[in-house]
């Protein structure tokens with residue numbers, strides 16, 4: 241298991257960079273998951289609507305607590321909204337489009353007295369979308385570095401909507417490459433324990 245992970249982690253960054261921008265191809269899941277990396281420099285090329293639709297569909301079929309599907313996803317494409325996102329986060333990386341992943345108080349499944357599954361559900365949905373994007377050759381970066389209150393104010397979001405993560409997406413710029421962190425995997429023995 242460890243040896244397998246190490247050999248997968250040894251993929252060169254050049255290979256990873258090339259595959260982010262190539263046409264979609266059939267890959268086994270673990271290869272896709274390993275080669276995906278957080279893109280932090282996007283090109284100006286807009287993503288085709290058919291590909292955006294597929295990414296959204298991959299999110300739609302994701303599991304959520306009691307299948308409550310509390311996600312509310314804004315697809316930011318206009319220069320006006322992108323300018324606002326650039327104001328609330330330094331992590332747009334030149335993207336021309338961004339998913340704003342939120343959950344909705346009205347549909348979220350409660351957890352205990354005061355909690356709910358909103359952040360967990362929203363993150364699972366976004367992970368489906370991130371991996372579908374990778375399969376289509378579209379780069380993404382999950383971004384938690386923003387102030388939700390400021391975002392709600394800027395976009396005038398309803399009170400029931402809670403932003404969880406941003407995900408700028410697009411075709412990777414030619415010089416985009418995985419950060420060194422991408423292949424810094426903790427040993428399985430440290431993170432997994434059979435009990």
Ligand SMILES: Cc1cc2nc3c(=O)[nH]c(=O)nc-3n(C[C@H](O)[C@H](O)[C@H](O)COP(=O)(O)O)c2cc1C
Pocket residue numbers: 276277278279280331381382383384385386418419421422423
């Ligand atoms: C919940 C979450 C929040 C993240 N927030 C940010 C962020 O604000 N800015 C950023 O550049 N990357 C962010 N990332 C990306 C991680 O830094 C990245 O996934 C990690 O370093 C592993 O690298 P890789 O995605 O290239 O494999 C975030 C990832 C997750 C899962």
